[in-house]
Amino acid sequence: MGYVETLEPGTFTLADLDTLPDDGMRYELVDGVLLVTPAPLPIHQTAALELAIRLRAACPVEHKVFIAPLDFQPTPQRSLQPDVLVCRRADVGPKAIEKPLLLAVEILSPATRSKDLVLKRRLYEEAGVTSYWIFDPAKEELTVLELAGGTYEQRAVVTGKETFDAELPFPVRIVPADLVD
Template sequence: MYATSTEPYGADPFTLAYLETTPDNGKRHEIIDGVLFVSPAPGRDHQRALLRLAQTLEIVRPDGPEVLPGPYEYRPTDERSLQPDLLVLSPDDANPAYTDNPLLVVEIISPSTRLIDLHLKRNVYLEAGLTSYWIFEPEALVLTVLELENEQYAERTFTGDEVFEATLPFPVQVVPAELTRSRLA
C-alpha cells in the first residue's frame, strides 16, 4: 500500500471531498486522518477469497442484513473513509453512497495492505466501535476474528480446516482453507 503526503498539492490534509473529485483509476483510495492511502488492485487469491466468503455469508444471510463485497465506502467519522473488502450492512442502513455503521467488516490481506489492515485499520475500527471485524490471510489460510467486548477486541484465530462458528452478524460456518480453493466441493 502506498501512502501519499497528507497535503494534496501542498495545501491542507486530504478530506472526503477530495475523494469525490478523484477519477476512478482501478485502485483503492482511503483517507484516515488526512492521509491518503492508495493500494493496487488485489490478486487472484484475494479475489477468490472475497467471492467465497461473500457466497458463504449470502447463502445463510437472514432477511434484513445485506452482504456487500467491496470496495464499498465505510465512513466511521467525517475524517475517515475506508473501503473494506466485504461488509455486512444493517437493514436500516439506507444510504446508497456509503455506510457509517456496518454489522461486519472483512479485510483480506494482500502484501501491499498487510500492515494497514492488521494495525491501522484495526485501531480505526475499534475506535469506531465496530462490533465485528474479520481479517483473512489467504497465503497462511488464517482467519482472525475480532469481536467487541468491553470496548476492546476479543481475538480468536482459525487456521486451515478449522471451523469458525460465527454468531455475529448472524450464524454462519467459515472454514479458512475453503476460501481459496478454486472450486467448492
C-alpha cells in the same frame, strides 16, 4: 509495496474522494490522509468473493453483505473500504455507510498487511464495528476479533480445514481452506 500516503497530511476531504479517477486503485481517507492501495491480486479477490458468497447465503433479511469498493464513513474525516462488510439494511445510505458495521473483513496481501493488522484494526475498533475478521489467504488463516467493552478481543483463529462457527453478525460456518480453493 505498502500503502501510499499522498498530499499534505490532514488536507484531504471526503469531497476530494469524489474527484479521484476510477482507475482500479482503492482510495481510503484517514483523518485527512489519503491512503492508496493497488488493485488486489487474484487470490485476494477469490477469498473476498468466496467469503461474501458464504455470508450472503446465511444473511438474514434485515442485513446486507457487500464487497469492496463500498465506503464506510464512520466520521467526516474517515472513509474506509473493507474487502467484505456486513451492515444493517437500514444503515445503507445512497453513497456510503456511516453507522457502525456489524462485520468488517480484510483479506491480507503484501500491499495491505500492516495497514489491515494495525491501522484498520484500530479504526474499526474506534468506529464500533462489532466484528473484525482478518483472513490471510497465504496461510489459509482466519482471525476473528469481537468488540467487548469498546476493545477487540480475539475470539478465534482457525486455519486450513478447521471450522469456525460464527455467531456474529449471524450464524455462519467458515472453513478457511475453502475460501482460496
